[in-house]
Amino acid sequence: MAAELERFLSRLNAEIRDEADWGMVATYIPELAEVDPQQFGIAVVTADGAIATAGDAERRFSIQSISKVFSLACVLGRIGDQIWARVGREPSGARFDSILLLEREQGRPRNPFINAGAIVTTDELLTGRTPRDALSEIVGFLRAAAEDDDIHIDKSVAASEAESGFRNVALANYLKSYGNLNNPPQMTLGTYFHQCAIEMTCVQLALAGRAIAGLPGAPSVVSAVKARRLNALMMLCGHYDGSGDFAFRVGLPGKSGVGGGILLIAPGRASVAIWSPGLNAYGNSKAGTVAAERLAAHMGWSVFA
The missing domain is CATH 3.40.710.10 (DD-peptidase/beta-lactamase superfamily)
Structure with missing residues (x-):
C-alpha cells in the first residue's frame, strides 16, 4: 500500500x-x-x-490552533474531566474569535477549540506554574508524540500575535470578568500566543x-x-x-x-x-x-x- x-x-x-x-x-x-x-x-x-x-x-x-488539541491533551492528563466545568463540548456555529457568543453564554466558551475555549485551556495548564513550565509541557508532549526533539516555538510569530491579537485580549478580559480565568489575562495570553507559534x-x-x-x-x-x-x-x-x-x-x-x-x-x-x-x-x-x-x-x- x-x-x-x-x-x-x-x-x-x-x-x-x-x-x-x-x-x-x-x-x-x-x-x-x-x-x-x-x-x-x-x-x-x-x-x-x-x-x-x-x-x-x-x-x-x-x-x-492545531496546538489546541495537544494543550487539551495535556490538561486532560493533568486534571481530567474537571476542565469541562470551565468549557463546553458543543460546536460553536460562530467564528473562532466570536465575542458575542462568549458574552451570550456568560463566560463559558462553547468548546476548547474556539479561541476563548483554548485560552481557558491554556489558563488551566498555566495555573500554579510559570509560563515557561506550561509551554515546556506542551512542547515536550509534542516532542514525545512525534519522537523528535527538533520542535520549537517561533518567537517572531508569537511576538507578531501579541502585537495584533486585540480580539484575543478582549476575549481574555471577558473571561476574567466572568471569573473564568485564574491568571492575569496578559500572562495567559502570552502563554497562549507562544503555544500557537509552535512550528x-x-x-x-x-x-x-x-x-x-x-x-x-x-x-x-x-x-x-x-x-x-x-x-x-x-x-x-x-x-x-x-x-x-x-x-x-x-x-x-x-x-x-x-x-x-x-x-x-x-x-x-x-x-x-x-x-x-x-x-x-x-x-x-x-x-x-x-x-x-x-x-x-x-x-x-x-x-x-
Whole structure:
C-alpha cells in the first residue's frame, strides 16, 4: 500500500499545484501575512508505520490552533474531566474569535477549540506554574508524540500575535470578568500566543498524531479514552463554523490552524498532516481541505463508513 499511496500523493500534489486555488493567508497576523500562499505539503503515517509524503512536507510552518488539541491533551492528563466545568463540548456555529457568543453564554466558551475555549485551556495548564513550565509541557508532549526533539516555538510569530491579537485580549478580559480565568489575562495570553507559534513540519505533525489515531507502536502519551474524546471534539469543532462542511466533505476528525495546517485522523488507520497557508472563508486551509477530501475518498477512510 505504501508505494500506491506515494503515487497517489504525488498526483495529488501535482493536481493542487495545477489548480492553483490557494485562498488568502491570515493577514491579521503580520508574520503569517508574509507567507507565500502557493505552497502545499502532505504527510501520511499509516498503521504499519510507513510514512508517505509529497510537496513541502518537510517545510516548517506555524501550527497555530492545531496546538489546541495537544494543550487539551495535556490538561486532560493533568486534571481530567474537571476542565469541562470551565468549557463546553458543543460546536460553536460562530467564528473562532466570536465575542458575542462568549458574552451570550456568560463566560463559558462553547468548546476548547474556539479561541476563548483554548485560552481557558491554556489558563488551566498555566495555573500554579510559570509560563515557561506550561509551554515546556506542551512542547515536550509534542516532542514525545512525534519522537523528535527538533520542535520549537517561533518567537517572531508569537511576538507578531501579541502585537495584533486585540480580539484575543478582549476575549481574555471577558473571561476574567466572568471569573473564568485564574491568571492575569496578559500572562495567559502570552502563554497562549507562544503555544500557537509552535512550528512543525507535516512529517512531525503526522507523527505526533499517531497516538490520537490509535496507531500501533505510537508513543503512550494519551490514553485510548482521551484519544477518543479528542477525536470526537475534532470532528464536531475542529474547523470552527466550517466543521459541519468539513465533516460532510471529508468524514474524518480534523483540526485546522490559520497557519494553513490540518491534522487529519483516520482512527486506527492513519495520521495525516496537510499544509497550505492560503485560507478559505472559514479560516481553514483552502487547498488543504480539498486535499483532505480527495485523500479520504481515494483511501475509503471515513468514520461513517
